[in-house]
Amino acid sequence: MSLEIIKTKLKEAGMKITPQRIAVLQALTGNKHHPTADDLIKTIWKVHSNISAGTVYHILNTLVSKKVIGKIETADNVVRYDPNMEKHHHLYLSDKHEIVDFFDDKLNGIIMDYLTKNNELDNINIEDVKIQIIGKVRKPQTGTSKYDK
Amino acid sequence: MSLEIIKTKLKEAGMKITPQRIAVLQALTGNKHHPTADDLIKTIWKVHSNISAGTVYHILNTLVSKKVIGKIETADNVVRYDPNMEKHHHLYLSDKHEIVDFFDDKLNGIIMDYLTKNNELDNINIEDVKIQIIGKVRKPQTGTSKYDK
DNA sequence: TATTAAATAGGAATTATTCCTAATTAGAAA
DNA sequence: TTTCTAATTAGGAATAATTCCTATTTAATA
Structure with missing residues (x-):
């Protein structure tokens, strides 16, 4: 997902565009699978080692509540996130x-x-x-x- | 679920019949909804205040792995248990x-x-x-x- | 560029669950 | 019935995931 699309999505959701939010969406959409919060934090820290874990959790919750991303519950009961909001x-x-x-x-x-x-x-x-x-x-x-x- | 049925289920699953296991199954099957581990612990403690929380978790995991009860993942990501193993x-x-x-x-x-x-x-x-x-x-x-x- | 509500950092607190070890016990066998 | 042993449990510590707290920073608006 390009930077422009990410920014558009955030705007459409009525969310401020911040580097932290961009980093979360980049990490999430660059990932083919369905990462956990922890997966995302680790991915993000490879590039932005200064983004706080609590912030990532907070951003993920906001993105889910604004329906920008999805949250899925798996058989082994780990919370995973899904960048694709098309019905599937x-x-x-x-x-x-x-x-x-x-x-x-x-x-x-x-x-x-x-x-x-x-x-x-x-x-x-x-x-x-x-x-x-x-x-x-x-x-x-x-x-x-x-x-x- | 009667005591006899509970005992039969435990036997069929190859599990020893213990007061703790009976208490867990009674609490679970007496409950119309789909309780969390914590719900069950509280229910059990009303009658058996001496059963350890760790034991309840352990018993629930064993019952699930032996397919005596079901485990369900909910939208709010709390683990809930289901006494009904019929397909539904x-x-x-x-x-x-x-x-x-x-x-x-x-x-x-x-x-x-x-x-x-x-x-x-x-x-x-x-x-x-x-x-x-x-x-x-x-x-x-x-x-x-x-x-x- | 000044303002301000919103967002973030960093760490403490909370919650749910698992792990650990010694003591107990259910069920099999004698 | 009693004995034996592996399985089970109690109780609490440890862990993991997530939320909460508060001071600081910042994005968007005027």
């Missing part, structure tokens, strides 16, 4: 403890259709549906999957 | 910060069918699919929903 789901590779984004608009549609027809949920205003697929890469084919390293 | 999903009432069980075998089938046909997941051995529905009870009808108090 997560595939947990249970053997590798890795999270992969999974985009599928059609699936969203199927589930929403089904749920809105469900009597039990008549009185519920559905805001979001999240799907977590837990699985492993099949062994015999190791090395051929797009999810392999 | 969770409805998060975002205004009440409450979790409600949601059983729907048909939905499971629809999703599994769809996913197994998805090329992207060809190399993934799907172990489980969890759905989190996030929503609110509709306001005008408050008092008429089965999810209302």
